Amino acid sequence: MAEGPDAPRPAEVADPPYYAVVFVSARNGEDEAGYAATHARMLELVAGIPGYLGVDSARDADGLGITVAYFRDRPAIAAWRRHPEHRAAQRAGRQLWYDAYHMHIARVERAYRHDRAAGPVRDA
Amino acid sequence: MAEGPDAPRPAEVADPPYYAVVFVSARNGEDEAGYAATHARMLELVAGIPGYLGVDSARDADGLGITVAYFRDRPAIAAWRRHPEHRAAQRAGRQLWYDAYHMHIARVERAYRHDRAAGPVRDA
Numbered sequence: 001m002a003e004g005p006d007a008p009r010p011a012e013v014a015d016p017p018y019y020a021v022v023f024v025s026a027r028n029g030e031d032e033a034g035y036a037a038t039h040a041r042m043l044e045l046v047a048g049i050p051g052y053l054g055v056d057s058a059r060d061a062d063g064l065g066i067t068v069a070y071f072r073d074r075p076a077i078a079a080w081r082r083h084p085e086h087r088a089a090q091r092a093g094r095q096l097w098y099d100a101y102h103m104h105i106a107r108v109e110r111a112y113r114h115d116r117a118a119g120p121v122r123d124a
Numbered sequence: 125m126a127e128g129p130d131a132p133r134p135a136e137v138a139d140p141p142y143y144a145v146v147f148v149s150a151r152n153g154e155d156e157a158g159y160a161a162t163h164a165r166m167l168e169l170v171a172g173i174p175g176y177l178g179v180d181s182a183r184d185a186d187g188l189g190i191t192v193a194y195f196r197d198r199p200a201i202a203a204w205r206r207h208p209e210h211r212a213a214q215r216a217g218r219q220l221w222y223d224a225y226h227m228h229i230a231r232v233e234r235a236y237r238h239d240r241a242a243g244p245v246r247d248a
Binding site for chain 2: 020057113115
């Protein structure tokens with residue numbers, strides 16, 4: 001587990017409303033190198049989409065992964081879905097990497113946060 | 125990585141609209157046994173809340189965790205937030221287990237899924 005300044009932190013997102021794209025996937029365990037490279041590339045690419053606000057991503061040792069990408073609005077999500085390199089990755093995901101995935105597109109109405117150093121802050 | 129019938133699967137949730145509570149946390153690495161026991165107990169307890177629809181949870185090797193709990197509506201979320209045993213766990217989380225957490229309460233407007241066996245299904 002990482003400690004100190006390189007420890008992972010939840011993504012910093014502006015106040016609501018904004019959108020969250022929750023992507024829950026079950027990996028099949030095949031082609032780990034290809035999967036990891038594409039996952040890293042997608043995190044890089046999505047950061048260039050206008051209206052992108054941040055991302056959180058975790059994969060459990062048992063193979064279940066959750067990635068939550070935050071966007072200003074639905075048009076920003078649509079732009080990301082249509083990105084040609086992302087579309088190719090979506091196809092590869094279905095063909096090669098995932099036994100199953102579910103995606104939930106949701107409008108964030110409220111947000112809360114806690115930081116040990118700062119104490120609780122109720123955002124919105 | 126689990127394979128076969130015990131492999132993890134994304135939660136099965138009814139068609140939108142419904143709500144997602146996205147809880148993103150950075151563990152501090154302390155008290156792993158106490159944390160794990162409480163996490164398991166909370167997953168058991170939330171399943172008894174009227175309007176609970178399911179949960180997905182993953183924690184990365186680097187300590188970032190994402191749990192997404194799905195509920196029928198905001199009153200169901202409020203009931204879960206107010207549950208006495210859950211409130212005690214929230215306090216313990218702030219005091220003992222988390223460097224930081226962010227929570228996003230979001231109304232799911234659309235959902236998609238893919239299952240390798242069944243082919244893609246567009247839910248809503």
